[in-house]
Amino acid sequence: MFADRLMEKIINCRNHTIVGLDPRIQYIPKHIADEAWEVVSEGSRSEKTAEAFFRFNKEIIDNVYDIVPAVKPQIAFYEQYGAAGIECYLKTCSYAKSKGLLVIGDVKRGDIGSTAEAYSDFYLGNNEGSAETDCITINPYLGTDSMDPFVRNCEKHGKGIFVLVKTSNKSSKDIQDLESDGKKIYEHVAELVVSLGESQTGKYGYSSVGAVVGATFRNEGQKLRKMMKKVYFLVPGYGAQGGTAEDASVCFNDDGFGAVINSSRGIIAAYKMEGYKERFSEKEYGQAAREAAIAMRNDINNELARIGKLAW
Numbered sequence: 342m343f344a345d346r347l348m349e350k351i352i353n354c355r356n357h358t359i360v361g362l363d364p365r366i367q368y369i370p371k372h373i374a375d376e377a378w379e380v381v382s383e384g385s386r387s388e389k390t391a392e393a394f395f396r397f398n399k400e401i402i403d404n405v406y407d408i409v410p411a412v413k414p415q416i417a418f419y420e421q422y423g424a425a426g427i428e429c430y431l432k433t434c435s436y437a438k439s440k441g442l443l444v445i446g447d448v449k450r451g452d453i454g455s456t457a458e459a460y461s462d463f464y465l466g467n468n469e470g471s472a473e474t475d476c477i478t479i480n481p482y483l484g485t486d487s488m489d490p491f492v493r494n495c496e497k498h499g500k501g502i503f504v505l506v507k508t509s510n511k512s513s514k515d516i517q518d519l520e521s522d523g524k525k526i527y528e529h530v531a532e533l534v535v536s537l538g539e540s541q542t543g544k545y546g547y548s549s550v551g552a553v554v555g556a557t558f559r560n561e562g563q564k565l566r567k568m569m570k571k572v573y574f575l576v577p578g579y580g581a582q583g584g585t586a587e588d589a590s591v592c593f594n595d596d597g598f599g600a601v602i603n604s605s606r607g608i609i610a611a612y613k614m615e616g617y618k619e620r621f622s623e624k625e626y627g628q629a630a631r632e633a634a635i636a637m638r639n640d641i642n643n644e645l646a647r648i649g650k651l652a653w
Contacts, residue, residue: 342543343443343476343501344551344573348598350410350443355653356638357593357645359445360405360630361577361605362414362433364394368610370623373397384425391425394418397626398433401609402440404627405634411443411475413575413603434473443475445575449505451480451487458490465494465502476501478553478575481530482516485537492537492550501549501573504534507565509555509578527561531568538572547573547599554592556584556602563591566599574600580607580637586644593645597652602641608633 351357377393384392402412414437419430434444450460462468464477479491481504491502507517507527517527531552538550548571554562556578566574574592578584579602592600611617611633612626621629645651 342499342541343495343549344541344547345543345545346475346499347410347443347501347573347601348543348545348547351598351601352653354408354410354638355642356409357598357600357641358409358602358604358634358637359411359413360401360409360608360634361447361603362398362401362412362437362609363418363605364397364609365418366390368606368613369393369397370612370626372624373400387422388425391419391422391429394422394426395429395432395436397609398429399436400627401630402433402437402442404631405608406437406440406442408631408638409442409634411445411601412437413445413447413605415447415605431472438473444473445503446472446474446477449478449480450491451483453483453487457487461490461494465491465498465500467498474500476503476549476551478503478505480505481533485533488533488537492541495541495549499549501551503551503553503573503575504530504537506530506534506552507554507558507561509557509582509584511557513555513558527565528568531565531572534572535569542571545598547571549573551575553577554600555582556589556592557582559588559591562588566592566594570594572599576600576602580604586640589641590644590648590650593650595650597645597650602637604633604637608637 374393381389381392419426538548541549551573554574556576589602612621612629617629
């Protein structure tokens with residue numbers, strides 16, 4: 342089961358943090374762009390950009406694969422470049438897998454019937470041409486029949502899903518905090534996640550049907566942790582969005598597990614940031630990313646140790 346594999350990677354790395362592979366033009370060092378433009382000299386701008394993104398991602402992966410359990414490529418940063426961007430996304434997933442990383446596809450899919458089945462088969466199936474992802478994010482707001490195809494493939498292929506429950510963006514309250522039958526919408530979704538995941542519980546006691554819970558809403562995270570004891574949380578919002586290790590720590594159970602914390606630009610663009618740009622050149626962006634990933638790991642572990650939840 343995915344939850345078991347995730348926990349084993351976390352234990353092996355002693356690390357609850359993951360790296361978001363969200364490349365943007367402004368993050369790409371000049372030498373990487375120059376190399377890509379030369380290799381794809383006859384290609385379109387999209388093809389050149391996609392090549393630069395893959396080279397950029399590959400260097401990041403090479404520098405973090407041994408210290409983090411997983412990476413999380415957000416597909417929107419690839420889709421905007423059309424077919425070349427999608428190819429880059431698939432190559433990135435494949436390369437990360439070849440280095441032993443788990444891949445969480447941040448695709449937020451949600452649809453009904455045969456459409457949901459098609460999405461599920463592409464991202465969670467083992468068919469020829471399928472994306473090499475171990476887990477994806479999904480949107481629950483079309484109801485259970487939009488989620489069932491993904492849950493079935495989790496069971497069939499040992500994959501996982503993270504369901505959007507309480508997201509990190511400020512305006513999530515516009516819908517997720519509305520009340521129905523005396524509960525917030527996100528609480529109703531949390532109950533649905535627990536129900537869907539009951540058949541997906543692994544040997545460590547956690548389900549492969551997980552929840553996205555933002556670090557930017559600490560009180561809500563604390564409430565949801567009590568509601569979803571056997572559910573793994575994917576926690577965005579740390580770092581650049583304002584979430585702290587203290588905020589993220591409420592998403593962990595007393596056993597010191599139950600959450601993975603994501604950082605994207607804070608790691609992959611670390612070489613541009615204070616504390617790193619003074620010590621790393623543009624060509625050393627991979628090394629800066631590694632140091633930033635280690636710093637984040639230590640930040641989370643130190644906070645868990647402070648509150649008595651460090652698992653090792």
